Amino acid sequence: QVQLEESGGGLAQPGGSLTLSCAASGRYSRYTLGWFRQAPGKEREFVTAIRERDGATYYSDSVKGRFTLSRNSARNTVTLQMNSLKPEDTATYYCAGKGGSSPITSMMRQSEAYEYWGQGTQVTVSS
Secondary structure (H helix, E strand, O other), rough: OEEEEEEEEEEEEEOOOOEEEEEEOOOOOEEEHHHHHOOOOOEEEHHHEOOOOOOOEEEOOOOOOOOEEEEEOOOOOOEEEOOOOHHHHEEEEEEEEEOOOOOOHHHHOHHHHHOOOOOOOOEEEOO
């Protein structure tokens, strides 16, 4: 069994910053970890992820240059620094994880590549 514990999120003004963290524990010692988000009435979309095998990091075009994903040396915790937030960043953010072998590049942005999910944490960007 694997658990993904999310923390952070909350309310920020446009142009502000927030930080999200996700800690994985359980069956595996290291994980590929990332974030997806879902706004009301919209489908869940990829935000960012980091591959366990080589540390390669992927971002959606909508957050590139504003969000930064990092991981700890144990490769079981990630931190998402979100800067220059926009109202359209408002969503529930879900941590996603995969243990064992790392996904191939073409799958890193696909929700199907991830086996484990957090409960979700709300991010609201509003003045």
